Amino acid sequence: xxxxxxxxxxxxxxxxxxxxxxxxxxxxxxxxxxxxxxxxxxxxxxxxxxxxxxxxxxxxxxxxxxxxxxxxxxxxxxxxxxxxxxxxxxxxxxxxxxxxxxxxxxxxxxxxxxxxxxxxxxxxxx
Amino acid sequence: xxxxxxxxxxxxxxxxxxxxxxxxxxxxxxxxxxxxxxxxxxxxxxxxxxxxxxxxxxxxxxxxxxxxxxxxxxxxxxxxxxxxxxxxxxxxxxxxxxxxxxxxxxxxxxxxxxxxxxxxxxxxxx
DNA sequence: CAAATAAATGAATAATTGTTCATATGTTCA
DNA sequence: TGAACATATGAACAATTATTCATTTATTTG
Numbered sequence: 660x661x662x663x664x665x666x667x668x669x670x671x672x673x674x675x676x677x678x679x680x681x682x683x684x685x686x687x688x689x690x691x692x693x694x695x696x697x698x699x700x701x702x703x704x705x706x707x708x709x710x711x712x713x714x715x716x717x718x719x720x721x722x723x724x725x726x727x728x729x730x731x732x733x734x735x736x737x738x739x740x741x742x743x744x745x746x747x748x749x750x751x752x753x754x755x756x757x758x759x760x761x762x763x764x765x766x767x768x769x770x771x772x773x774x775x776x777x778x779x780x781x782x783x784x785x
Numbered sequence: 786x787x788x789x790x791x792x793x794x795x796x797x798x799x800x801x802x803x804x805x806x807x808x809x810x811x812x813x814x815x816x817x818x819x820x821x822x823x824x825x826x827x828x829x830x831x832x833x834x835x836x837x838x839x840x841x842x843x844x845x846x847x848x849x850x851x852x853x854x855x856x857x858x859x860x861x862x863x864x865x866x867x868x869x870x871x872x873x874x875x876x877x878x879x880x881x882x883x884x885x886x887x888x889x890x891x892x893x894x895x896x897x898x899x900x901x902x903x904x905x906x907x908x909x910x911x
Numbered sequence: 912c913a914a915a916t917a918a919a920t921g922a923a924t925a926a927t928t929g930t931t932c933a934t935a936t937g938t939t940c941a
Numbered sequence: 942t943g944a945a946c947a948t949a950t951g952a953a954c955a956a957t958t959a960t961t962c963a964t965t966t967a968t969t970t971g
Contacts, residue, residue, distance in 0.1 A: 670849040672883055680854050683843040694832045695904050701830030706823035717809040723796040728806050735930055747907055756938050756947045757798050770899045777892045778821045781873055861960055863919055882917045882968050
């Protein structure tokens with residue numbers, strides 16, 4: 660992941676397109692922003708986490724409810740909930756022994772919907 | 786990745802929340818849809834690909850332009866462009882020796898923006 | 912046709928990651 | 942207090958993946 664600075668030799672066509680490249684470079688967001696964006700989507704890029712988020716969008720649930728719903732071990736679910744929590748996508752509250760998780764972001768459903776739109780369009784095309 | 790069917794033992798709290806779990810289960814989208822959704826976000830979950838998509842949203846570009854812009858080898862860029870093409874996020878056209886890539890989806894920017902909104906809100910909170 | 916250029920591809924490698932297993936922590940209640 | 946339950950956590954392992962390097966394919970042009 661460490662971005663070593665290695666000079667890439669330009670090919671001839673770059674000289675021709677130099678203006679475009681320079682223009683795009685200026686318009687690009689900060690390196691850090693793009694990195695954070697990728698990190699966020701990485702969290703969405705696992706079907707277990709997608710399922711958990713989708714479930715929590717329907718209802719607040721405890722860890723073992725989720726584990727049963729998804730037919731997964733409590734441990735696996737717990738690990739993934741930690742990832743989701745670190746990404747500030749879910750929050751939790753403790754009620755005695757039980758810890759309830761719920762969504763902590765209003766955009767989750769909107770991000771899902773944008774993705775779904777893409778997927779459904781592709782299916783139509785086939 | 787192969788989802789072995791292993792029976793997960795229900796804990797006591799599941800019995801209590803049985804109705805909720807059953808209700809959520811019914812409302813969940815198809816397994817395949819959630820899987821496809823995760824696969825799509827996985828493509829967005831890499832900063833190199835995010836950068837490429839962002840660049841292509843600004844302008845159509847050839848492979849070596851992108852390589853120069855991102856300071857990466859032609860090969861690395863080419864490999865990632867293949868991933869993006871397989872996900873139907875970019876398309877290409879050949880003009881002689883040069884292959885130009887461009888976005889093949891109107892939702893890319895919208896998906897970016899949803900993600901950005903989340904990130905920027907988090908930054909404000911700190 | 913041969914040389915040169917742009918891009919694609921396959922194998923190899925290093926790094927990351929999701930799950931499992933064993934165990935620890937925190938809470939309730941008899 | 943101790944047993945039982947719900948959850949969290951750390952180590953280990955298998956699987957996936959991003960990049961590099963070497964090579965191939967496709968195209969132009971001298």
